[in-house]
Amino acid sequence: VSPGADNIKSFITLIRNATSYKDPLFTMKEGTIYYNTIRVTNGLGWRETFSSDGMGYDSTPPTADFINDGNSRQADLNYTSNTTHLSATWSIKDVQSGIQSVQVGVGSSRGLTDTVPFITVANSKTSIVIPGTFKHGITYHVTVKVLNKAE
Numbered sequence: 001v002s003p004g005a006d007n008i009k010s011f012i013t014l015i016r017n018a019t020s021y022k023d024p025l026f027t028m029k030e031g032t033i034y035y036n037t038i039r040v041t042n043g044l045g046w047r048e049t050f051s052s053d054g055m056g057y058d059s060t061p062p063t064a065d066f067i068n069d070g071n072s073r074q075a076d077l078n079y080t081s082n083t084t085h086l087s088a089t090w091s092i093k094d095v096q097s098g099i100q101s102v103q104v105g106v107g108s109s110r111g112l113t114d115t116v117p118f119i120t121v122a123n124s125k126t127s128i129v130i131p132g133t134f135k136h137g138i139t140y141h142v143t144v145k146v147l148n149k150a151e
Contacts, residue, residue, distance in 0.1 A: 003035045003051035011039055028057035030096065058096035058150035065091035067144050071127055083134050088142040089127040097149035099123045106130055110141050118145060 036052040067090040070077035102121050105113030116132045
């Protein structure tokens with residue numbers, strides 16, 4: 001697999017003015033970089049070849065080592081006396097395509113964000129202090145939503 005080559009699929013002839021092509025039988029494999037290559041020939045027979053900068057295939061979601069309530073990587077808090085903010089710490093990675101975006105929200109049960117809607121944070125962040133109004137005696141759940149760079 002290299003730019004300009006036809007070692008995965010041989011060059012094919014498309015109709016004039018074609019702008020796309022999809023091979024329904026082609027399947028990408030994890031861990032391989034693929035290059036789209038176009039070979040163009042004009043009416044005089046002059047030929048030029050153009051290749052993309054390559055793309056991989058990522059069929060897996062990001063993985064989490066941990067997501068902790070509180071600001072500690074070692075311990076997950078079950079209680080806090082703070083009513084003005086909550087904090088969360090996490091370790092999430094995507095080894096195939098990398099992390100595109102991270103969002104953090106707070107809800108009344110797992111996966112909900114009915115208390116604090118999702119806040120987008122920098123991809124490189126691993127913790128956040130979430131401002132809000134939090135009441136004693138209520139359990140709040142922090143949700144971290146991560147999107148990888150696969151399209």
